[in-house]
Amino acid sequence: MLWIAIRMLTGDKQKFYGLLFGIAFSTLLITQQLTIFINLIERGASGVYNEPSAEIWVMDPVSRTSDVSYAMPSTALDQVRSVPGVAWAVPHLRANASVRTRTGDLEGVAIIGVDDATLIGLPKRMYAGSPEVLSQPDSVIIDDGGAYNMFGPEADPIGERLELNDQRAVIRGVADTIPSFTSQATLYTKYSQALNYVPGTRNRMTFVLAGVSDGVIPEVVAGRIESQTGYKAEVREDFARAGVNFIIENTGIPVNFGTTVVLGFVVGVAIVGLTFSLFIRDNIKQFGALKAIGVTNSRIIRMVAAQAALVGSIGYCLGVIGTVVFIFGFGEGPFFKGFYVPWAIPIVSLVAVIVILVITGWIALRSVLNTEPAAVFR
Known part of the structure; x- marks a missing residue:
């Protein structure tokens, strides 16, 4: 039955590619923006990172970062x-x-x-x-x-x-x-x-x-x-963290990047939800026929879950690969020098993709579960 579900999905190439685009675009937007955000705020600690020898930084008590300081x-x-x-x-x-x-x-x-x-x-x-x-x-x-x-x-x-x-x-x-x-x-x-x-x-x-x-x-x-x-004395790690916190607390960067990430999630829900709903609606007769020959609702749910898992895994991989290509492609330039993809960000993107698929899949699945097998023959 899962093979039938995959054949149904890939048979409608326009909607299949539309689902892939929606997942890939959302993953790319979320992963790329979070990566740039993390790397950008870490530059608030560049003064500490560029000095590899000092284990302790001693400063006037009012000093906050390597760039916001008061002389002694x-x-x-x-x-x-x-x-x-x-x-x-x-x-x-x-x-x-x-x-x-x-x-x-x-x-x-x-x-x-x-x-x-x-x-x-x-x-x-x-x-x-x-x-x-x-x-x-x-x-x-x-x-x-x-x-x-x-x-x-x-x-x-x-x-x-x-x-x-x-x-x-x-x-x-x-x-x-x-x-x-x-x-x-x-x-x-x-x-x-x-x-x-x-x-x-x-x-x-x-x-x-x-x-x-x-x-x-x-x-x-x-x-x-x-x-x-x-005087105030901070170990290397704490002083570097103070530089990062200063950027977070005193700039609008978290709000701006957070807004973009939320928009990426919303766009993913909109594109994938609309495309998935159209796919289910166009194949409602096939699902009704399966129910008419004895396929249970739980089996129908597993079929739709397999379809969602297929487009989700492919789209997620495309989005992460696109982010890696972007970061390392521009990494030699002075503006993106030293940028990297933290290991936690792909996990966050994966969770976001799963949530998108669960929301959109459940919305699209409701029409199938409510379909009566007799409607196929009418």
Whole structure:
């Protein structure tokens, strides 16, 4: 009987393809939008992800993320170093500035000052050059996304001279980084050099990056830092989560993407429901004939369930494959760099497809269950 149900479904090619399109389109829309949403809000933690060494971030109590922070006095560095369990601690500066390129264009950039001796604070990977170039005078390293936005995809930024707050900066390296939420260009330089680029204020050290001694739990050391110094100390994972939460709480991104996902679900219900209902209506005589020869309602339900499972599985696979092709096809560009499909999103899409099929299948099945076998002969 299930084979008869499949033959009935595939025999009407227009409605069969219409059902596949409805499921595939809904799956694609839900999966793609959720994937972009997750990857986009995770860029709120890019400042933490781009710094692979620090286990603890120490900051002023009012600071919230790596981009929303308040400077501390330089004495905070020695205070952190004196806390038991801290293996090392280095200063870290993050500030915004405006640069003028050689062609006269004005660009907003983020200045990041890394430790002079250890270069802790630099991204782990480099596209061009090496971290040692920062030992040269007026040297800066630009992130790959910033180089793309400022100079174009084909230009070589190495050797480009910038005017940074009336001082010279020379690009001598390109870092491989996770783009920030705003996709703003980022310039890395030594902490002492960054102090010259950033306008003078009384306090200019933004963070203290710290590592813990072997065998010591970072959360325990963070608690000691807070109780002993009065500053806020967060482990790497918690500080990254704070950046993500800041994007969720202070932007309209969740509402916008949530609306699109809901619309994808509604469109799926509308297209699949209408097409499924037309298919059942056009085949009502066949179902009535089956009931007339003794096929029970439970067997009819299993037949319709098999039809729904067929179009659902094929359409779901097409939608997920389309999302993967889209993400990895555009993944080399600066705007989608580092995007991936979290494992939970296809599961969410699968649940949505099942709900769509259950709703539309039940609506379409009611007419079959209410059909009298005698109606076929009349």
